[in-house]
Amino acid sequence: MTSRITRITFMASSLIIASFLTACGDKKPTSTTDTITPTPSVEISTPKTTAETKAITEAVTEESTTHTVANTIDTSDIFSGYATQKIADHTYVIHGPTEIPNPKNKGFMNNPGFIITDKSVIVIDPGSSRQIGQALLARIKEVTSNPITHVFATHVHGDHWLGNHAIKNAYPKAAFYAHPNMIEKANNGEADMWIKNMHALTEGATEGTKAIIPNQESTHESSKTVDNMTIKTHFIEKAHSNTDIMLEIVEDKVLFTGDNITYTRLPRMRDGTFKGNIAAADYALTLNIKHVVPGHGPSGGKEILQSYRNYLSTVYENTKILMEEDLEPFEMKAQIVKKLANYKDWSGFEEQIGKHIGLAALEIEADF
Ligand SMILES: [Zn+2]
8 A cells, every 4th residue: 555655646646747737727628518508697897908908907007196107018918809898787707718828818717706896996806917907907997997996716727816916006905805724825925936936937027026915805695785785605615726705795695605616717726626626616616606617718607616516526436436546646647537437628638637536546545
């Protein structure tokens, strides 16, 4: 058993190192073959021309009295081709690419969201960089002149929250929220790691981004009322990263899942556990919600929760069965892949599946 654990540990360690630079998935964007049809979203804004968006971005930048970093990178085309979509009465999402950060997407790969209240704007996951945050500010300005007062980060992975920098510059009084585990991890080196990682992967497109680490704690079952809207936080231990909160927009029946749930893209799992993540999906399925915004990929209804849950449990349960037959992770891969026909076109599948089986095997070993 010891040599078996050593072999699996070595394999997983190698995979982790290999996965570091390709932090979040496969390079090729693909569409899903899954039969689930996402809830149609109302498109309220077609992408602006480069010149129009640039003008808005610059206007927002000039308004900032505390803007201290010169914007040397053109941010005008970051959201080009990615519309602002209204998914519920007060809730808007820009569904980003599902590929990993690269020079072309400038690090944009997540689903920044915003909720417009009577007087304010609440932002969720403003993206990978100051530049992406600026592009988001421009999009919000197209819909409302309300100020941004609250910003939530779903978890510590930098593709979700480094855009805080632009919001802090434009709205210095805004409050930044995250789970205490996220705040602790970000302050203990993860923020710096993600800044460097994003800069390297995008070949400098995130230049000048500074980590505005949240300092307001958002804990399990806490609620924040902002004007006429309520944001309820849900935290399940050791899910995608052990820093993850899922954010329920109560009045709109919307759930932002962060990377506890993804759709048409497989995220990395090295910071989480399969059992915890499956529990988080099961928990989310019990909530009184209609709309699900995954960490990556298109929004839809509760079927999105079920789809990713099925992926996780298929990997976990089959790894367990094959370990009992004394197979090594690399020997299991072909058999498990066969059972994942609905997911094989998901972005990141080829790159992540071997890693996921290795990590599931480690988790199962640790449970014995
Ligand atoms: Zn993540």
